[in-house]
Amino acid sequence: MTEAVLVLEDGRVFRGESFGAIGETIGEIVFSTGMTGYQETLTDPSYKGQIVAMTAPHIGNTGVNDEDFESRRIWVDGYVVRDPARVRSSWRANRSLDDELSAQGVVGISGVDTRALTRHLRERGSMRGAISSSSADVESLLARVNAAPTMKGASFLADVTTEQTYVVPAVGEKRFTVAAIDLGIKGMTPRRMAERGIEVHVMPATSTFEEVAAVAPDGVFMSNGPGDPAAADHAVALLKQVLAAGIPYFGICLGNQIFGRALDRGTYKLVYGHRGINQPVQDLTTGKVEITAHNHGFAVDAPLAGQFDTPFGPGRVTHVCLNDDVVEGLALLDQPAFSVQYHPEAAAGPHDAAYLFDRFVELMQTDKTGADVQAGA
Numbered sequence: 001m002t003e004a005v006l007v008l009e010d011g012r013v014f015r016g017e018s019f020g021a022i023g024e025t026i027g028e029i030v031f032s033t034g035m036t037g038y039q040e041t042l043t044d045p046s047y048k049g050q051i052v053a054m055t056a057p058h059i060g061n062t063g064v065n066d067e068d069f070e071s072r073r074i075w076v077d078g079y080v081v082r083d084p085a086r087v088r089s090s091w092r093a094n095r096s097l098d099d100e101l102s103a104q105g106v107v108g109i110s111g112v113d114t115r116a117l118t119r120h121l122r123e124r125g126s127m128r129g130a131i132s133s134s135s136a137d138v139e140s141l142l143a144r145v146n147a148a149p150t151m152k153g154a155s156f157l158a159d160v161t162t163e164q165t166y167v168v169p170a171v172g173e174k175r176f177t178v179a180a181i182d183l184g185i186k187g188m189t190p191r192r193m194a195e196r197g198i199e200v201h202v203m204p205a206t207s208t209f210e211e212v213a214a215v216a217p218d219g220v221f222m223s224n225g226p227g228d229p230a231a232a233d234h235a236v237a238l239l240k241q242v243l244a245a246g247i248p249y250f251g252i253c254l255g256n257q258i259f260g261r262a263l264d265r266g267t268y269k270l271v272y273g274h275r276g277i278n279q280p281v282q283d284l285t286t287g288k289v290e291i292t293a294h295n296h297g298f299a300v301d302a303p304l305a306g307q308f309d310t311p312f313g314p315g316r317v318t319h320v321c322l323n324d325d326v327v328e329g330l331a332l333l334d335q336p337a338f339s340v341q342y343h344p345e346a347a348a349g350p351h352d353a354a355y356l357f358d359r360f361v362e363l364m365q366t367d368k369t370g371a372d373v374q375a376g377a
């Protein structure tokens with residue numbers, strides 16, 4: 001057993017044991033309230049730059065399998081758990097979580113009172129922190145934490161995006177072509193589109209409008225992704241061109257924040273964000289409440305009621321988080337473009353929001369047949 005320490009930028013210290021790789025890591029400490037789905041969390045590229053603490057006390061019970069990876073690797077910069085499973089127990093598992101974290105060089109800590117840590121972050125907000133199992137010198141660790149960059153203004157798109165375009169073929173008959181801008185896309189997202197007859201061209205974050213147009217897309221999609229939306233200027237400029245061309249648009253998470261910026265709305269940092277698979281969101285179009293998967297630390301600033309002006313005609317907020325009234329969805333009224341702040345691909349998570357992929361299909365279908373289109377109607 002190797003001792004490990006977790007140091008927060010405000011000087012709070014938690015002691016525990018090493019979990020995963022031995023070493024030191026610095027990042028923004030955030031907590032996730034997902035009771036299941038630790039594999040999908042670890043491999044979600046949106047977590048790049050963050051050390052994730054799990055509020056569920058027992059992590060690793062079902063080990064690790066390749067099918068539940070949402071991307072090619074683990075992206076969290078550190079992992080904090082209370083009590084790792086000593087025995088993995090699932091017919092699908094082919095290795096343990098501890099071994100997988102070690103193999104991928106992910107530094108973690110176990111034995112932490114994650115309830116106390118979560119209450120601290122909830123009251124004081126997400127902050128920088130470090131895990132170390134290689135040095136017991138808390139003072140120098142604290143100095144390194146306070147010298148590290150914060151999440152404000154951070155961009156990790158170059159780390160997570162695909163280098164080259166790849167195509168996920170439609171399942172069955174091909175009905176539409178979508179250009180999906182990979183800002184840190186999860187594997188389940190193109191699959192949800194493919195099973196609806198969409199051929200998905202997953203393209204680098206640096207793609208130009210000309211490259212997107214060359215795919216002759218029926219719709220453009222922008223994915224979730226890490227970092228501060230205020231730093232994603234290229235994606236905002238690209239989306240403005242897409243909207244000016246009237247191409248149907250669907251965005252999720254970072255893709256919602258980019259949409260907000262393209263509509264001239266600002267984004268801001270939440271105190272501690274939403275992370276987990278149990279967040280209640282109301283669809284203001286239908287009044288229905290859906291339980292949804294979230295992972296966001298920033299949000300779009302827009303009025304919840306009524307409409308607001310955008311360079312592309314009126315827009316409105318379509319979804320709201322019932323815990324704290326944070327904007328969870330946007331749409332244009334006169335143009336086929338909408339987005340949500342959460343994860344309708346639901347990996348891991350409840351499937352309540354899968355209808356949003358159907359809405360995207362309907363928008364593209366209506367656009368193709370030339371009918372009057374109103375995403376926000």
Ligand SMILES: NC(=O)CC[C@H](N)C(=O)O
Binds near residue numbers: 223225227299
């Ligand atoms: N999952 C995401 O796309 C997150 C978007 C952004 N990085 C945020 O934290 O708000």
